[in-house]
Amino acid sequence: MDDLFGKPVKSGIVAIVGPPNAGKSTLLNCLLGQKISIVSPKPQTTRNRIVGIVNDSEYQVVFLDTPGLHKAREPLNIEMVRVALESLAEVDLVLFLVDISLPLPEKIQQKRNEEVSEYLKKVESPAIMVLNKVDQIDRKKVLPFIDAYAKLFPFQAVVPISALTGDGVDVLLDEIVTRLPLGPRYFPEDIPTDASERFLCGEIIREKVFLLTGQEIPYSTAVLIESFKEDTDKKLVTIHAAVVLEKNSQKGIVIGKGGKKLKSIGIAARKDIEALIGTKVLLKLWVKVKKNWSQDERFLKELGM
Numbered sequence: 001m002d003d004l005f006g007k008p009v010k011s012g013i014v015a016i017v018g019p020p021n022a023g024k025s026t027l028l029n030c031l032l033g034q035k036i037s038i039v040s041p042k043p044q045t046t047r048n049r050i051v052g053i054v055n056d057s058e059y060q061v062v063f064l065d066t067p068g069l070h071k072a073r074e075p076l077n078i079e080m081v082r083v084a085l086e087s088l089a090e091v092d093l094v095l096f097l098v099d100i101s102l103p104l105p106e107k108i109q110q111k112r113n114e115e116v117s118e119y120l121k122k123v124e125s126p127a128i129m130v131l132n133k134v135d136q137i138d139r140k141k142v143l144p145f146i147d148a149y150a151k152l153f154p155f156q157a158v159v160p161i162s163a164l165t166g167d168g169v170d171v172l173l174d175e176i177v178t179r180l181p182l183g184p185r186y187f188p189e190d191i192p193t194d195a196s197e198r199f200l201c202g203e204i205i206r207e208k209v210f211l212l213t214g215q216e217i218p219y220s221t222a223v224l225i226e227s228f229k230e231d232t233d234k235k236l237v238t239i240h241a242a243v244v245l246e247k248n249s250q251k252g253i254v255i256g257k258g259g260k261k262l263k264s265i266g267i268a269a270r271k272d273i274e275a276l277i278g279t280k281v282l283l284k285l286w287v288k289v290k291k292n293w294s295q296d297e298r299f300l301k302e303l304g305m
């Protein structure tokens with residue numbers, strides 16, 4: 001078999017799908033051993049489809065982190081669901097991830113199961129069910145979940161994990177790799193993602209806005225990287241970025257008293273960006289208001305969405 005990047009190995013494309021907040025980005029970061037997809041306790045923080053690549057001498061797994069599947073109402077959400085469903089059609093394997101840590105009333109659990117079945121009917125690729133956040137529940141409670149999900153759909157496997165502690169993630173990776181065909185590597189061995197550094201920096205800043213502004217700032221926050229310049233000897237990267245909000249009233253929350261909040265967002269983001277790109281970073285952040293940006297198709301394109 002011809003191959004751009006060395007001898008044939010077990011290789012394939014694996015989509016990580018599931019409801020918002022299930023832990024998809026955390027799992028991707030855990031599999032990759034580094035921060036690529038942003039994580040926050042607020043649902044729907046993942047907007048773009050991000051490729052993470054796990055390499056080994058024997059395999060290459062290309063992961064897609066899809067936005068949480070949920071009912072689409074706003075144009076932004078319609079786009080998110082389209083991206084999520086599109087990625088199901090072209091993959092070798094689907095990981096369907098759910099959070100089993102929250103005790104759900106029977107009716108809600110039943111409704112959730114129906115939703116899972118509904119999504120899975122659209123999946124033509126083989127699927128592995130991943131039960132996440134087992135660190136939060138008693139071990140004895142995991143088995144009934146495994147049984148219940150095994151009955152729901154002909155999964156290739158049902159694997160309990162904690163994406164946060166890494167518990168069970170090696171078992172999951174084994175289950176994935178054994179099911180992939182022998183084929184070419186899709187990417188060279190030394191890159192963990194095809195998302196640009198510029199894009200990942202925007203995602204890191206957005207994560208810090210979410211984490212540091214508490215519940216006040218809604219999901220409609222975007223980060224626009226206006227410039228990303230590396231000096232000639234590659235010792236410093238200067239980034240200008242705008243935190244884009246929908247309402248004037250949100251400005252004060254992000255900027256804080258005397259600019260304090262924005263400063264701490266900048267400091268936290270700069271540290272993560274430096275760790276990601278391996279050079280010193282000068283990060284200049286400002287806040288701008290663009291009413292209804294999430295309804296504005298052109299602006300969404302500018303954001304790379």
Ligand SMILES: Nc1nc2c(ncn2[C@@H]2O[C@H](COP(=O)(O)OP(=O)(O)OP(=O)(O)O)[C@@H](O)[C@H]2O)c(=O)[nH]1
Pocket residue numbers: 019020021022023024025026027038039040041042043044045046047066067068132133134135136161162163164165
């Ligand atoms: N205790 C525990 N928390 C977890 C685990 N996995 C993820 N979380 C937390 O769950 C929250 C959501 O995680 P994400 O990885 O952002 O979830 P997601 O599915 O990518 O979310 P969306 O972007 O909304 O689709 C974060 O606060 C994570 O730290 C886990 O195994 N155990």
